[in-house]
Amino acid sequence: MSVTLTITKTKVAILELSRPEKHNAFDDAVIAELIKCIEHANSLDIRALVLKTDGKHFSAGADLGWMKSMAGNNFDENVADSKQLAKLMSVLANCPHPTLCLVQGAAFGGALGLIACCDIAVATENAKFCLSEVKLGLIPAVISPYVIKAIGERQARRYFLTAEVFTANTALDLGLIHEISDDLVHSQAQFIELLLNNGPSAVRSAKTLINEVAGNPIDETLIHHTAQRIAQIRVSPEGQEGLSAFFDKRAPNWQHAAKQ
Known part of the structure; x- marks a missing residue:
């Protein structure tokens, strides 16, 4: 299973996507697993939810093989498929518990939606971000409400249109992340301690x-x-x-x- 949900003794849910061979890209199966795990976590008596991924990169966004297969489907099938991604963003954004996202390496496309949906986001200094959809002739439609809320309309006008790669420092300036860390494990412990004090x-x-x-x-x-x-x-x-x-x-x- 590429998605796991673990509950610690301190009632913290750790949601981890482990698909490093695909740079933690998500397809319909991964999206369904994430939705199932988040909905379960939302129903639990927990204190926080941590979203993280395994491997060198946080997430390459949508799996290219899956996107290629979807290109052959009709309009209604694509709408139904997109609604599942929209549901993922919604259940994460509306999680009743505080959410913490830990970002390493590349975070491209739909991955920025996951980051923007979380209450707190921390990234490593070498993290790279990109709203890459227009490079493929697409648009970041489903994630747009959350990303625009995080970085604002003015900045979205630039990064949605240019699809340029930007650094963790720029992500910090934009408000997409809250902190840059050279040790995500330490940052996770630090923020969880703060949350558990409240x-x-x-x-x-x-x-x-x-x-x-x-x-x-x-x-x-x-x-x-x-x-x-x-x-x-x-x-x-x-x-x-x-x-x-x-x-x-x-x-x-x-x-x-x-x-x-």
């Missing part, structure tokens, strides 16, 4: 809050909604525990649970 329900609610607030005007409706949200979490068991722990100068119960 209230599990608060982290999930913060993710929901971002989706509710982003892009909306700051009007009376939004102000009322955000006031309700903070009030709800203040009176929740986790909110009460967090405030009590702070004033009692002790660690909250979720930190103890994470260390067990």
Whole structure:
């Protein structure tokens, strides 16, 4: 199996694509496996989801052999196929748990969609990125909502059209990744520790809050909604525990649970 999902003792799900002989490119079978694993992880009582791949490169995007076979299908068959990739992006982007993506080597085409769908992305200094679709006479259609949200329309106008390869430093400047690391294992441990220090329900609610607030005007409706949200979490068991722990100068119960 090229996709594995492992749950650690600290309730962290590790989702790994291992297809190094194909540069971790994905076809219909891999997409189906990823969807199945992410949907399962989304249903679990976990604290975070880590997306990583095995081998020299993060992912070459769509498998060329699979793309060649799809070129012989009709329009309706191509729509159905593309909807599966869209579903993959959606289930990852809407994961209720915090998501961390670790990127090494090349990340091309659809791989940038996976990166953009995650909450936090870290890449090695030698990582290379490319929205390569137009080189093949195609467009990055399915991943576009997530990539444009990550890097903005202005930058998308350049990189969607030129299909130029860009560095990790440029990806950092664009907002596609959050950090450059020379040790992804250490970065994974560092970010997981940060996440596990925080209230599990608060982290999930913060993710929901971002989706509710982003892009909306700051009007009376939004102000009322955000006031309700903070009030709800203040009176929740986790909110009460967090405030009590702070004033009692002790660690909250979720930190103890994470260390067990």
